[in-house]
Amino acid sequence: MNFDLTDEQKTIVEAAREICEAEFAPKADEIDKTGIFPKENLEILSKYDLCGIPIPEEYGGLGADFLTWALVGEEIAKTCSTTSAIFGANMLCIYPIYMFGTEEQKQKFLVPLAKGEKLGAFALTEPSAGSDAASGIATAVKEGDEYVLNGSKMFITNADAADIYVVTFKTQPARGARGMSAIIVEKGTPGFIFGKQEDKMCFHALPNCGLTFQDCRVPASNLLGQENRGFRVAMETLDVGRIGMAVGAVGLAKSALKKSIKYAKERIQFGQPISSFQAIQHKLADMATEIEAAELLTLKAAWLRDQNKPFSDIAAMAKLYSSEVCARVTTQAVQIHGGYGLVREYSVERYMRESKLFEIVEGTSEIQRSVIAGHVLK
Ligand SMILES: Cc1cc2nc3c(=O)[nH]c(=O)nc-3n(C[C@H](O)[C@H](O)[C@H](O)COP(=O)(O)OP(=O)(O)OC[C@H]3O[C@@H](n4cnc5c(N)ncnc54)[C@H](O)[C@@H]3O)c2cc1C
Structure with missing residues (x-):
């Protein structure tokens, strides 16, 4: 058993520590008071290639490992929890595209996410489906080469600050968890609407709001993984x-x-x-x-x-x-x-x-x- 970090891991983590202490720590209390999304912190993560740490370089990442990602996440959290939550929620969008995406989806969505040019979010929770996530009722109906999306998601981190969303919908509602599919949705798609920001007891600067889909049409090629395997x-x-x-x-x-x-x-x-x-x-x-x-x-x-x-x-x-x-x-x-x-x-x-x-x-x-x-x- 070896607890030593490699030289590469040490270099990345030590550099991240310096960046976090210099850039994030001084503002952490302030952003909690103002509740203003720290866009500049996201730009810093992007500038220093910290958004896609475990993603291969060919997809815009740093080509390091998940241990390094975790250690860098800890450095961010030590200085600013809000930035760490943004960083973590971003990975909830990056990871499924990396694991389940087609080559075309990886080039189109993963590369800008891993480079930090775009921000991601992951939407599973619904107003009536929290812990029992499989009971969600938002639907995706295939019409020709499109999916028509309807329904609502709740509490979504990064919310309106994000650009790319991995969202779950029922494609066969009667089949429960086995009828759920994951679909990539881009901000600005007609019929994709943001709800009000949640007024939380903490993480005031972390965007959290509902997402509503009203006859929102996305290309069928935005299906992530197989249909009905989204759970x-x-x-x-x-x-x-x-x-x-x-x-x-x-x-x-x-x-x-x-x-x-x-x-x-x-x-x-x-x-x-x-x-x-x-x-x-x-x-x-x-x-x-x-x-x-x-x-x-x-x-x-x-x-x-x-x-x-x-x-x-x-x-x-x-x-x-x-x-x-x-x-x-x-x-x-x-x-x-x-x-x-x-x-x-x-x-x-x-x-x-x-x-x-x-x-x-x-x-x-x-x-x-x-x-x-x-x-x-x-
Ligand atoms: C700030 C914030 C950020 C979030 N970000 C995201 C996000 O980015 N994407 C996303 O999809 N979701 C997100 N969520 C949703 C979050 O994951 C859910 O709030 C959480 O899973 C709990 O669901 P719920 O709030 O509906 O509580 P409920 O499921 O209604 O639970 C209420 C209580 O009942 C308990 N309970 C429920 N079922 C059982 C059981 N079977 N056994 C024992 N106890 C049980 C729970 O533990 C809890 O104590 C976020 C929520 C918040 C508040």
Whole structure:
């Protein structure tokens, strides 16, 4: 067993760390306050070739691996959760086109996405179909060489900021999950409409809104993978997406720990730094230990993906564990900061709010437990 990174991995991750610390960290609190989409951060990801890290160079990517993608994602999350969510949601569009796309689809859609010239989104959730994603009712009906799309999607990340969307529709509604297809839709297609932005408790600058399709016509050649096999496309996409969510949670938890250590060393009470109290020390020890375990699980999932080994169960464990660790760690970070923890200036209140997203999005903790149970009971 070897935990060393290759020289290439180290070079990319260290460069990403410098970029994130210089460009993203200084603005992270501000964009949460203003709620303005950080377009300039996306341009930076694009400028430094960080959008398509695991995608081969022939398709506009960096030609690195998923482990590098995960480590870079962690660096982004350490400095700006919103940018990390944009980065992660983009991969939810890139990955299925890479895995299931035709050569023509890869040239047309994957290349600009991997180069960072265009932004992607992935739309599975519907107003009445969240955890039970297979129960979606949006439909795609084939008419000649087109699909006619009708229905709504909900909570879609990158939403109106994106250009290219991988969307699931029922092509044979009576067949449930076996009647779902994944279809690529481009922004600007007539009949493709955005809903209102969701007013969330966290990630204020992350675009999330509904997508509505009203007799929206797309070429039949936009079908991704086989007709009626779209649920598989979605589930395989979410396997990688769960690594992305775990990475975001680990990065955020690391920032919370770092701020807590600094604060605990500086804050004097009873004539000594609060870090000298065993109660605080034990909190910090638990936070550090849990983060280490969450990171190992997350990187193992990415490594398994790179080895082309089954990773669905480990990705679900990584997402479940990292998101719950992140929630515990960020809550303790606020506790260690005392009253100042509730004040925006110290960032940890934002971290605590942001941590909640990881336990819900891309499959709630309850659903991750069901996925894992399905594997262990096989
Ligand atoms: C900020 C944000 C970004 C998102 N981005 C995207 C995106 O880009 N693309 C996309 O497609 N979707 C996206 N989503 C949707 C997200 O994945 C869903 O919200 C999530 O899967 C949960 O679905 P739901 O909200 O409908 O909750 P529900 O499914 O209604 O669940 C409600 C509660 O019931 C529990 N529950 C449901 N079923 C079971 C069960 N069988 N066993 C035990 N408990 C159960 C859940 O765990 C939860 O606690 C996003 C959501 C948010 C809030």
